[in-house]
Amino acid sequence: GAVxxxxxxxxxxxxxxxxxxxxxxxxxQATTMFWYRQFPKQSLxxxxxxNEGSKATYEQGVEKDKFLINHASLTLSTLTVTSAHPEDSxxxxxxxxxxxxxxxxxxxxxxxxxx
Amino acid sequence: DQQVKQxxxxxxxxxxxxxxxxxxxxxxxxxxxxWYKKYPAEGPTFLISISxxxxxxxxxxxxxxxxxxxxxxxxHIVPSQPGDSAVYFCAASIPNTGNQFYFGTGTSxxxxx
Numbered sequence: 001g002a003v004x005x006x007x008x009x010x011x012x013x014x015x016x017x018x019x020x021x022x023x024x025x026x027x028x029q030a031t032t033m034f035w036y037r038q039f040p041k042q043s044l045x046x047x048x049x050x051n052e053g054s055k056a057t058y059e060q061g062v063e064k065d066k067f068l069i070n071h072a073s074l075t076l077s078t079l080t081v082t083s084a085h086p087e088d089s090x091x092x093x094x095x096x097x098x099x100x101x102x103x104x105x106x107x108x109x110x111x112x113x114x115x
Numbered sequence: 116d117q118q119v120k121q122x123x124x125x126x127x128x129x130x131x132x133x134x135x136x137x138x139x140x141x142x143x144x145x146x147x148x149x150w151y152k153k154y155p156a157e158g159p160t161f162l163i164s165i166s167x168x169x170x171x172x173x174x175x176x177x178x179x180x181x182x183x184x185x186x187x188x189x190x191h192i193v194p195s196q197p198g199d200s201a202v203y204f205c206a207a208s209i210p211n212t213g214n215q216f217y218f219g220t221g222t223s224x225x226x227x228x
Contacts, residue, residue, distance in 0.1 A: 042220065049215065093158045095158075103149060104161075
């Protein structure tokens with residue numbers, strides 16, 4: 001099957017620090033990776049779409065300077081939450097897609113708590 | 116603007132009975148629909164999908180029905196099992212837009228043993 005991993009699975013950090021979350025497709029090459037955020041009892045909200053080797057496309061309302069996305073290879077995308085604040089505390093989930101015709105495969109998510 | 120809606124935040128069903136989860140959408144451009152199952156603190160896992168050229172797709176205990184004229188889809192689980200207890204999200208996508216998925220707000224299903 002298509003397996004997507006995320007690291008770390010959860011992280012606690014102080015306000016003002018930066019946190020990097022990795023998303024890896026373990027057994028396939030992902031042409032596109034997506035980053036979502038989910039607040040408690042709410043839907044998954046797409047933050048950005050990244051294609052390998054190009055700049056990420058951010059959804060309206062998502063600050064690209066705050067949420068830095070790097071899709072350096074076909075198996076790795078990173079999301080860096082810069083100068084994190086308590087309101088950034090959330091569950092961040094990535095997904096990866098092999099081809100346009102296929103569905104997205106989701107990672108297990110990363111829970112971020114900013115103190 | 117929530118283009119995909121799941122109006123029932125929760126549903127309880129007795130084990131062995133049928134679970135019916137509903138989803139409505141507003142954008143007629145959507146042509147591919149999916150259901151995902153999500154346990155707490157885990158990422159969603161793909162369950163079943165349907166394209167707009169079909170009105171039904173079945174996979175084991177799971178069947179998805181699509182009514183394009185009503186812009187409505189539903190997921191039927193029969194027979195329901197306690198392990199089916201999870202949050203179910205429906206999602207929709209538009210062709211040639213990078214396959215962005217629009218998710219509903221989810222329905223929490225509890226199957227009572």
